[in-house]
Amino acid sequence: MRGANMKYDVIVIGGGASGMMAAGRAAERGKSASTCGDSTRGRSVLLLEKNATVGKKLDITGGGRCNITNAEFDRHAFAKHYGTAEQFLYSPLSQFGVQDTFDFFTKRDLPLVVEARKRAFPQSQKSPDVTRVMKKYLADAGVTVLTNAAALGLTCVGNRITEVITKNGTFAADAFIIATGGVSHPETGSTGDGFKWLTELGHTVHPPTPTIVPLKAGEKWVKSLAGISLTSMKITFFADGKRAFSKKGGLLFTHFGLSGPLILNSASAVAGLLKEADVTATIDLFPDTDFAALEKQIIAKIEANKNKDFKNVLAEILPPGMAKAIPHLFALPEANIKAHSLTKEERKRLIHILKAAPLTITGLMGFDRSVISDGGVPLTEVDTRTMRSLKVENLYLTGDVLHINRPSGGYSLQLCWTTGYVAGSSV
Ligand SMILES: Cc1cc2nc3c(=O)[nH]c(=O)nc-3n(C[C@H](O)[C@H](O)[C@H](O)COP(=O)(O)OP(=O)(O)OC[C@H]3O[C@@H](n4cnc5c(N)ncnc54)[C@H](O)[C@@H]3O)c2cc1C
Structure with a gap:
Protein backbone atom coordinates (compact mmCIF):
# COMPACT_ATOMS: atom_id res chain seq x y z
CA MET A 1 0.00 0.00 0.00
CA ARG A 2 1.14 3.54 -0.70
CA GLY A 3 1.85 5.90 2.20
CA ALA A 4 3.07 9.41 2.83
CA ASN A 5 5.46 10.77 0.20
CA MET A 6 3.92 8.41 -2.40
CA LYS A 7 2.20 9.63 -5.54
CA TYR A 8 -1.45 8.82 -6.32
CA ASP A 9 -3.45 9.41 -9.47
CA VAL A 10 -6.17 11.19 -7.49
CA ILE A 11 -6.49 12.55 -3.95
CA VAL A 12 -9.92 13.37 -2.57
CA ILE A 13 -9.99 15.58 0.52
CA GLY A 14 -13.11 14.99 2.64
CA GLY A 15 -15.00 11.75 3.24
CA GLY A 16 -18.56 13.06 3.19
CA ALA A 17 -21.28 12.02 0.74
CA SER A 18 -19.75 13.77 -2.28
CA GLY A 19 -16.13 12.86 -1.48
CA MET A 20 -16.96 9.16 -1.09
CA MET A 21 -18.89 9.13 -4.37
CA ALA A 22 -16.04 10.96 -6.15
CA ALA A 23 -13.32 8.68 -4.76
CA GLY A 24 -15.23 5.46 -5.45
CA ARG A 25 -16.10 6.53 -8.97
CA ALA A 26 -12.54 7.68 -9.78
CA ALA A 27 -11.08 4.33 -8.64
CA GLU A 28 -13.82 2.28 -10.30
CA ARG A 29 -13.32 4.12 -13.59
CA GLY A 30 -9.60 3.43 -13.47
CA LYS A 31 -10.36 -0.27 -13.18
CA SER A 32 -12.67 -0.34 -16.16
CA ALA A 33 -10.08 1.62 -18.16
CA SER A 34 -7.47 -1.06 -17.43
CA THR A 35 -9.76 -3.81 -18.77
CA CYS A 36 -10.05 -1.83 -22.00
CA GLY A 37 -6.32 -1.99 -22.27
CA ASP A 38 -5.52 1.71 -21.91
CA SER A 39 -4.07 1.27 -18.45
CA THR A 40 -2.13 -1.51 -16.78
CA ARG A 41 -3.56 -0.93 -13.33
CA GLY A 42 -6.60 0.59 -11.61
CA ARG A 43 -6.54 4.30 -10.90
CA SER A 44 -4.95 4.87 -7.50
CA VAL A 45 -7.12 7.01 -5.27
CA LEU A 46 -6.45 8.29 -1.76
CA LEU A 47 -9.33 9.62 0.35
CA LEU A 48 -8.27 11.83 3.25
CA GLU A 49 -10.73 12.31 6.11
CA LYS A 50 -9.97 14.25 9.26
CA ASN A 51 -12.51 12.43 11.44
CA ALA A 52 -11.95 8.94 12.81
CA THR A 53 -14.53 7.70 10.33
CA VAL A 54 -16.02 8.78 6.99
CA GLY A 55 -19.66 9.87 6.59
CA LYS A 56 -20.21 11.51 9.98
CA LYS A 57 -22.71 14.04 8.59
CA LEU A 58 -24.36 11.45 6.35
CA ASP A 59 -25.13 9.44 9.49
CA ILE A 60 -27.30 12.23 10.92
CA THR A 61 -29.14 13.22 7.74
CA GLY A 62 -32.92 13.18 7.57
CA GLY A 63 -33.23 12.81 11.35
CA GLY A 64 -31.26 9.54 11.13
CA ARG A 65 -33.33 8.26 8.16
CA CYS A 66 -31.41 9.97 5.32
CA ASN A 67 -33.55 11.69 2.73
CA ILE A 68 -31.26 10.35 0.02
CA THR A 69 -32.81 12.09 -3.01
CA ASN A 70 -36.10 13.42 -4.34
CA ALA A 71 -38.06 11.16 -6.70
CA GLU A 72 -38.55 13.73 -9.46
CA PHE A 73 -37.22 11.79 -12.44
CA ASP A 74 -37.62 14.55 -15.00
CA ARG A 75 -34.19 16.18 -15.14
CA HIS A 76 -35.48 19.62 -16.10
CA ALA A 77 -38.23 19.62 -13.47
CA PHE A 78 -35.71 18.42 -10.89
CA ALA A 79 -33.12 21.09 -11.77
CA LYS A 80 -35.71 23.86 -11.28
CA HIS A 81 -35.36 23.40 -7.51
CA TYR A 82 -31.81 24.79 -7.58
CA GLY A 83 -32.64 28.42 -8.46
CA THR A 84 -29.87 30.09 -10.42
CA ALA A 85 -27.91 26.80 -10.65
CA GLU A 86 -30.69 25.20 -12.78
CA GLN A 87 -28.94 25.43 -16.15
CA PHE A 88 -25.52 24.55 -14.78
CA LEU A 89 -26.93 21.29 -13.42
CA TYR A 90 -28.43 19.96 -16.69
CA SER A 91 -25.13 18.41 -17.77
CA PRO A 92 -24.13 16.89 -14.38
CA LEU A 93 -27.68 15.51 -13.91
CA SER A 94 -27.57 13.94 -17.38
CA GLN A 95 -24.46 12.02 -16.24
CA PHE A 96 -25.83 10.98 -12.84
CA GLY A 97 -29.44 11.88 -12.08
CA VAL A 98 -32.17 10.78 -9.70
CA GLN A 99 -32.78 7.45 -11.48
CA ASP A 100 -29.04 6.72 -11.22
CA THR A 101 -29.20 7.30 -7.46
CA PHE A 102 -32.10 4.84 -7.18
CA ASP A 103 -30.19 2.30 -9.30
CA PHE A 104 -26.89 2.82 -7.46
CA PHE A 105 -28.34 2.07 -4.02
CA THR A 106 -30.84 -0.58 -5.12
CA LYS A 107 -28.04 -2.51 -6.90
CA ARG A 108 -26.14 -2.46 -3.62
CA ASP A 109 -29.03 -4.00 -1.65
CA LEU A 110 -30.37 -0.71 -0.31
CA PRO A 111 -33.79 -0.25 -1.94
CA LEU A 112 -35.38 3.18 -1.59
CA VAL A 113 -38.95 4.14 -0.69
CA VAL A 114 -40.71 7.36 -1.65
CA GLU A 115 -42.65 9.35 0.92
CA ALA A 116 -44.62 12.62 0.93
CA ARG A 117 -43.24 15.43 -1.27
CA LYS A 118 -41.38 12.78 -3.32
CA ARG A 119 -38.72 12.46 -0.63
CA ALA A 120 -36.82 9.17 -1.05
CA PHE A 121 -35.35 7.26 1.93
CA PRO A 122 -33.66 3.90 2.30
CA GLN A 123 -36.31 1.25 2.96
CA SER A 124 -34.42 0.39 6.15
CA GLN A 125 -35.00 4.02 7.31
CA LYS A 126 -31.43 4.16 8.62
CA SER A 127 -28.80 6.67 7.45
CA PRO A 128 -25.85 4.55 8.65
CA ASP A 129 -26.95 1.98 6.03
CA VAL A 130 -26.20 4.60 3.36
CA THR A 131 -22.75 5.21 4.86
CA ARG A 132 -22.20 1.43 4.94
CA VAL A 133 -22.98 1.18 1.20
CA MET A 134 -20.59 4.03 0.44
CA LYS A 135 -17.80 2.47 2.54
CA LYS A 136 -18.20 -0.81 0.66
CA TYR A 137 -18.15 1.09 -2.64
CA LEU A 138 -14.79 2.59 -1.62
CA ALA A 139 -13.40 -0.79 -0.54
CA ASP A 140 -14.61 -2.60 -3.68
CA ALA A 141 -13.16 0.09 -5.93
CA GLY A 142 -9.81 -0.16 -4.09
CA VAL A 143 -9.70 3.37 -2.65
CA THR A 144 -7.11 3.92 0.08
CA VAL A 145 -8.99 5.60 2.93
CA LEU A 146 -6.93 7.45 5.50
CA THR A 147 -8.92 8.64 8.52
CA ASN A 148 -7.70 10.94 11.33
CA ALA A 149 -5.85 12.60 8.45
CA ALA A 150 -6.65 16.31 8.40
CA ALA A 151 -5.36 18.09 5.32
CA LEU A 152 -3.52 21.19 6.49
CA GLY A 153 -2.69 22.84 3.17
CA LEU A 154 -1.87 22.41 -0.49
CA THR A 155 1.36 22.97 -2.41
CA CYS A 156 1.08 24.53 -5.85
CA VAL A 157 3.50 24.82 -8.73
CA GLY A 158 2.29 27.24 -11.37
CA ASN A 159 -1.36 26.55 -12.02
CA ARG A 160 -1.32 23.02 -10.60
CA ILE A 161 -1.60 21.51 -7.15
CA THR A 162 1.21 19.06 -6.57
CA GLU A 163 0.67 17.79 -3.05
CA VAL A 164 -1.47 17.95 0.04
CA ILE A 165 0.13 18.43 3.43
CA THR A 166 -1.34 16.47 6.34
CA LYS A 167 -0.17 15.85 9.88
CA ASN A 168 0.58 12.30 8.69
CA GLY A 169 2.93 13.49 5.94
CA THR A 170 2.73 14.84 2.42
CA PHE A 171 0.83 13.14 -0.41
CA ALA A 172 1.32 13.90 -4.09
CA ALA A 173 -1.15 13.27 -6.92
CA ASP A 174 -1.93 14.17 -10.52
CA ALA A 175 -5.36 15.51 -9.63
CA PHE A 176 -7.20 16.68 -6.50
CA ILE A 177 -10.84 16.82 -5.50
CA ILE A 178 -11.85 19.17 -2.69
CA ALA A 179 -14.94 17.74 -0.97
CA THR A 180 -14.58 19.32 2.45
CA GLY A 181 -18.21 20.48 2.66
CA GLY A 182 -19.58 23.78 3.97
CA VAL A 183 -19.80 24.96 7.58
CA SER A 184 -23.13 23.60 8.84
CA HIS A 185 -23.00 21.30 11.90
CA PRO A 186 -19.24 21.84 12.32
CA GLU A 187 -19.07 18.99 14.87
CA THR A 188 -19.34 16.62 11.86
CA GLY A 189 -16.04 17.93 10.48
CA SER A 190 -17.41 20.55 8.06
CA THR A 191 -15.47 23.56 9.32
CA GLY A 192 -14.86 25.40 6.06
CA ASP A 193 -11.22 24.29 5.65
CA GLY A 194 -11.64 24.01 1.88
CA PHE A 195 -12.85 27.61 1.59
CA LYS A 196 -9.56 28.90 3.00
CA TRP A 197 -7.46 26.96 0.46
CA LEU A 198 -9.79 27.85 -2.41
CA THR A 199 -9.44 31.56 -1.66
CA GLU A 200 -5.66 31.16 -1.62
CA LEU A 201 -5.90 29.35 -4.97
CA GLY A 202 -7.61 32.38 -6.53
CA HIS A 203 -11.22 31.22 -6.32
CA THR A 204 -14.04 33.49 -5.19
CA VAL A 205 -15.68 32.10 -2.06
CA HIS A 206 -19.04 33.62 -1.14
CA PRO A 207 -19.18 33.92 2.66
CA PRO A 208 -21.33 31.13 4.09
CA THR A 209 -24.62 31.92 5.82
CA PRO A 210 -26.91 29.31 7.39
CA THR A 211 -29.70 28.67 4.87
CA ILE A 212 -31.92 25.67 5.60
CA VAL A 213 -32.16 26.74 9.22
CA GLY A 366 -26.65 29.39 13.72
CA PHE A 367 -24.53 26.96 11.71
CA ASP A 368 -24.87 24.42 14.52
CA ARG A 369 -28.58 24.07 13.64
CA SER A 370 -28.48 24.62 9.90
CA VAL A 371 -28.87 21.79 7.39
CA ILE A 372 -26.77 23.53 4.80
CA SER A 373 -24.80 26.72 4.60
CA ASP A 374 -25.09 28.99 1.62
CA GLY A 375 -21.86 30.31 0.16
CA GLY A 376 -18.86 28.66 -1.42
CA VAL A 377 -17.40 28.73 -4.91
CA PRO A 378 -19.66 30.30 -7.58
CA LEU A 379 -20.55 28.06 -10.51
CA THR A 380 -19.05 30.54 -12.97
CA GLU A 381 -15.66 29.25 -11.76
CA VAL A 382 -16.44 25.55 -12.37
CA ASP A 383 -16.78 23.56 -15.62
CA THR A 384 -20.33 22.19 -15.79
CA ARG A 385 -19.40 18.98 -17.68
CA THR A 386 -16.57 17.88 -15.38
CA MET A 387 -16.72 19.83 -12.09
CA ARG A 388 -13.18 20.97 -12.84
CA SER A 389 -12.03 24.29 -11.42
CA LEU A 390 -11.62 26.99 -14.06
CA LYS A 391 -8.83 28.54 -11.95
CA VAL A 392 -6.61 25.55 -11.14
CA GLU A 393 -5.81 22.98 -13.84
CA ASN A 394 -5.97 19.75 -11.84
CA LEU A 395 -8.59 20.62 -9.22
CA TYR A 396 -12.23 19.42 -9.03
CA LEU A 397 -14.96 20.56 -6.62
CA THR A 398 -17.99 18.71 -5.26
CA GLY A 399 -20.92 18.97 -2.86
CA ASP A 400 -21.35 21.74 -0.32
CA VAL A 401 -18.11 23.44 -1.37
CA LEU A 402 -20.15 24.80 -4.31
CA HIS A 403 -22.41 27.85 -4.03
CA ILE A 404 -25.76 26.26 -4.88
CA ASN A 405 -28.95 27.16 -3.08
CA ARG A 406 -31.67 24.48 -2.75
CA PRO A 407 -34.60 23.51 -0.58
CA SER A 408 -34.78 20.58 1.85
CA GLY A 409 -36.25 17.33 0.53
CA GLY A 410 -33.24 15.28 -0.67
CA TYR A 411 -31.88 17.93 -3.05
CA SER A 412 -28.60 18.40 -1.15
CA LEU A 413 -27.60 14.75 -1.18
CA GLN A 414 -28.57 14.34 -4.84
CA LEU A 415 -26.21 17.24 -5.51
CA CYS A 416 -23.48 15.30 -3.69
CA TRP A 417 -24.10 12.04 -5.61
CA THR A 418 -24.22 13.97 -8.91
CA THR A 419 -21.22 16.26 -8.49
CA GLY A 420 -19.19 13.49 -6.82
CA TYR A 421 -19.89 11.08 -9.68
CA VAL A 422 -19.11 13.67 -12.36
CA ALA A 423 -15.83 14.73 -10.72
CA GLY A 424 -14.86 11.07 -10.20
CA SER A 425 -15.65 10.32 -13.85
CA SER A 426 -13.69 13.28 -15.18
CA VAL A 427 -10.64 13.44 -12.97
C1 LIG B 1 -28.55 17.63 10.41
C2 LIG B 1 -28.49 17.56 8.91
C3 LIG B 1 -29.43 16.79 8.23
C4 LIG B 1 -29.40 16.73 6.84
N1 LIG B 1 -30.30 15.94 6.19
C5 LIG B 1 -30.30 15.88 4.86
C6 LIG B 1 -31.20 15.02 4.16
O1 LIG B 1 -31.93 14.24 4.77
N2 LIG B 1 -31.17 15.04 2.79
C7 LIG B 1 -30.32 15.85 2.09
O2 LIG B 1 -30.37 15.84 0.86
N3 LIG B 1 -29.40 16.61 2.72
C8 LIG B 1 -29.38 16.64 4.08
N4 LIG B 1 -28.44 17.42 4.71
C9 LIG B 1 -27.43 18.13 3.91
C10 LIG B 1 -26.34 17.13 3.48
O3 LIG B 1 -26.01 16.31 4.57
C11 LIG B 1 -25.10 17.84 2.98
O4 LIG B 1 -25.47 18.65 1.88
C12 LIG B 1 -24.03 16.83 2.53
O5 LIG B 1 -23.70 15.94 3.56
C13 LIG B 1 -22.76 17.55 2.07
O6 LIG B 1 -21.84 16.57 1.69
P1 LIG B 1 -20.34 16.99 1.30
O7 LIG B 1 -19.70 15.77 0.80
O8 LIG B 1 -20.36 18.16 0.42
O9 LIG B 1 -19.69 17.49 2.65
P2 LIG B 1 -19.72 16.95 4.16
O10 LIG B 1 -20.75 15.92 4.36
O11 LIG B 1 -19.77 18.18 4.97
O12 LIG B 1 -18.33 16.22 4.29
C14 LIG B 1 -17.11 16.92 4.31
C15 LIG B 1 -16.08 16.00 4.91
O13 LIG B 1 -14.80 16.58 4.77
C16 LIG B 1 -14.08 16.38 5.96
N5 LIG B 1 -13.07 17.42 6.06
C17 LIG B 1 -13.26 18.75 6.26
N6 LIG B 1 -12.10 19.39 6.32
C18 LIG B 1 -11.14 18.46 6.17
C19 LIG B 1 -9.71 18.50 6.15
N7 LIG B 1 -9.04 19.62 6.36
N8 LIG B 1 -9.04 17.34 5.95
C20 LIG B 1 -9.69 16.15 5.77
N9 LIG B 1 -11.03 16.06 5.80
C21 LIG B 1 -11.74 17.20 5.99
C22 LIG B 1 -15.13 16.47 7.05
O14 LIG B 1 -14.69 15.85 8.24
C23 LIG B 1 -16.29 15.76 6.40
O15 LIG B 1 -16.31 14.39 6.66
C24 LIG B 1 -28.42 17.46 6.11
C25 LIG B 1 -27.47 18.19 6.81
C26 LIG B 1 -27.49 18.25 8.18
C27 LIG B 1 -26.44 19.03 8.90
Missing part, protein backbone atom coordinates in the same frame (compact mmCIF):
# COMPACT_ATOMS: atom_id res chain seq x y z
CA PRO A 214 -34.79 27.35 11.94
CA LEU A 215 -35.92 30.91 12.75
CA LYS A 216 -35.84 32.70 16.10
CA ALA A 217 -39.04 34.23 17.48
CA GLY A 218 -39.40 35.55 21.00
CA GLU A 219 -43.20 35.52 21.55
CA LYS A 220 -44.50 33.71 24.61
CA TRP A 221 -47.24 31.98 22.59
CA VAL A 222 -44.62 30.44 20.29
CA LYS A 223 -42.51 29.16 23.20
CA SER A 224 -45.63 27.80 24.95
CA LEU A 225 -46.08 25.42 21.98
CA ALA A 226 -42.51 24.04 21.97
CA GLY A 227 -42.56 20.49 20.58
CA ILE A 228 -45.90 20.82 18.77
CA SER A 229 -45.94 20.33 15.03
CA LEU A 230 -48.72 21.30 12.66
CA THR A 231 -48.97 19.66 9.26
CA SER A 232 -50.60 22.31 7.09
CA MET A 233 -50.09 25.96 7.98
CA LYS A 234 -49.51 29.12 6.01
CA ILE A 235 -46.94 31.65 7.09
CA THR A 236 -46.71 35.16 5.64
CA PHE A 237 -43.58 37.24 6.13
CA PHE A 238 -43.50 41.04 6.23
CA ALA A 239 -40.50 43.36 5.81
CA ASP A 240 -40.97 46.65 7.68
CA GLY A 241 -44.70 45.87 7.72
CA LYS A 242 -44.97 45.27 3.95
CA ARG A 243 -46.05 41.78 2.79
CA ALA A 244 -43.00 39.95 1.37
CA PHE A 245 -44.09 36.34 0.68
CA SER A 246 -46.23 33.44 1.92
CA LYS A 247 -45.59 29.69 2.08
CA LYS A 248 -47.69 26.68 3.07
CA GLY A 249 -46.52 23.47 4.75
CA GLY A 250 -45.56 21.72 8.00
CA LEU A 251 -44.33 23.75 10.95
CA LEU A 252 -42.70 22.85 14.27
CA PHE A 253 -42.72 25.16 17.31
CA THR A 254 -39.53 25.09 19.37
CA HIS A 255 -38.28 26.73 22.56
CA PHE A 256 -36.35 29.25 20.44
CA GLY A 257 -38.87 29.85 17.64
CA LEU A 258 -39.96 27.95 14.55
CA SER A 259 -38.68 24.98 12.57
CA GLY A 260 -40.12 22.27 10.26
CA PRO A 261 -40.08 22.07 6.44
CA LEU A 262 -42.17 25.21 5.92
CA ILE A 263 -39.69 27.27 7.94
CA LEU A 264 -36.47 25.62 6.77
CA ASN A 265 -37.48 26.26 3.18
CA SER A 266 -38.35 29.90 3.89
CA ALA A 267 -35.15 30.66 5.79
CA SER A 268 -32.98 31.64 2.85
CA ALA A 269 -35.48 34.29 1.70
CA VAL A 270 -36.01 35.47 5.30
CA ALA A 271 -32.24 35.86 5.69
CA GLY A 272 -32.36 38.26 2.72
CA LEU A 273 -35.22 40.25 4.29
CA LEU A 274 -33.46 40.45 7.67
CA LYS A 275 -30.46 42.15 6.03
CA GLU A 276 -32.65 45.08 5.01
CA ALA A 277 -35.65 45.29 7.33
CA ASP A 278 -37.46 44.36 10.52
CA VAL A 279 -39.21 41.07 9.81
CA THR A 280 -42.56 40.04 11.24
CA ALA A 281 -44.84 37.17 10.28
CA THR A 282 -48.36 35.88 10.70
CA ILE A 283 -49.42 32.25 10.86
CA ASP A 284 -52.74 31.20 9.37
CA LEU A 285 -53.90 28.15 11.33
CA PHE A 286 -56.75 27.50 8.87
CA PRO A 287 -55.18 28.20 5.47
CA ASP A 288 -57.86 26.31 3.54
CA THR A 289 -60.82 28.03 5.21
CA ASP A 290 -61.60 31.70 4.60
CA PHE A 291 -62.64 34.13 7.31
CA ALA A 292 -66.41 33.82 6.68
CA ALA A 293 -66.40 30.01 6.50
CA LEU A 294 -64.33 29.77 9.69
CA GLU A 295 -66.72 32.14 11.46
CA LYS A 296 -69.65 29.94 10.38
CA GLN A 297 -67.91 26.82 11.76
CA ILE A 298 -67.17 28.55 15.06
CA ILE A 299 -70.74 29.85 15.42
CA ALA A 300 -72.08 26.31 14.78
CA LYS A 301 -69.67 24.83 17.34
CA ILE A 302 -70.65 27.43 19.95
CA GLU A 303 -74.39 26.86 19.27
CA ALA A 304 -73.93 23.13 19.83
CA ASN A 305 -71.94 23.65 23.06
CA LYS A 306 -73.54 26.81 24.49
CA ASN A 307 -73.14 25.98 28.15
CA LYS A 308 -69.65 24.52 28.00
CA ASP A 309 -66.61 26.55 29.06
CA PHE A 310 -65.47 28.50 26.01
CA LYS A 311 -61.85 27.40 26.41
CA ASN A 312 -62.92 23.75 26.10
CA VAL A 313 -64.97 24.48 22.98
CA LEU A 314 -62.01 26.34 21.53
CA ALA A 315 -59.70 23.38 22.14
CA GLU A 316 -62.03 21.31 19.92
CA ILE A 317 -61.88 23.88 17.13
CA LEU A 318 -58.13 24.42 17.09
CA PRO A 319 -55.45 22.17 15.58
CA PRO A 320 -54.28 19.69 18.28
CA GLY A 321 -52.04 21.26 20.94
CA MET A 322 -52.72 24.88 19.91
CA ALA A 323 -55.08 25.64 22.81
CA LYS A 324 -52.06 26.20 25.08
CA ALA A 325 -51.18 29.33 23.13
CA ILE A 326 -54.60 30.93 23.33
CA PRO A 327 -54.23 32.68 26.72
CA HIS A 328 -51.13 34.44 25.29
CA LEU A 329 -52.77 35.33 21.99
CA PHE A 330 -56.36 36.06 22.92
CA ALA A 331 -57.09 37.55 26.34
CA LEU A 332 -60.71 37.32 27.49
CA PRO A 333 -62.11 39.48 30.30
CA GLU A 334 -62.69 36.33 32.36
CA ALA A 335 -60.80 33.06 32.05
CA ASN A 336 -63.80 30.74 32.34
CA ILE A 337 -66.60 32.29 30.31
CA LYS A 338 -69.25 30.01 28.85
CA ALA A 339 -69.28 29.58 25.08
CA HIS A 340 -72.56 31.50 24.64
CA SER A 341 -71.10 34.57 26.43
CA LEU A 342 -68.56 35.27 23.70
CA THR A 343 -69.51 38.60 22.13
CA LYS A 344 -69.55 39.15 18.38
CA GLU A 345 -66.50 41.44 18.64
CA GLU A 346 -64.58 38.86 20.65
CA ARG A 347 -65.47 36.20 18.08
CA LYS A 348 -64.23 38.37 15.22
CA ARG A 349 -61.01 39.18 17.12
CA LEU A 350 -60.47 35.46 17.74
CA ILE A 351 -60.88 34.63 14.05
CA HIS A 352 -58.45 37.38 13.09
CA ILE A 353 -55.91 35.77 15.41
CA LEU A 354 -56.54 32.26 14.11
CA LYS A 355 -56.07 33.50 10.54
CA ALA A 356 -53.04 35.68 11.35
CA ALA A 357 -51.31 34.86 14.64
CA PRO A 358 -48.57 37.50 14.89
CA LEU A 359 -44.87 37.02 15.66
CA THR A 360 -41.56 38.81 15.21
CA ILE A 361 -38.62 37.07 13.55
CA THR A 362 -35.54 38.08 15.51
CA GLY A 363 -32.97 36.14 13.48
CA LEU A 364 -31.79 32.80 12.13
CA MET A 365 -30.38 30.01 14.27
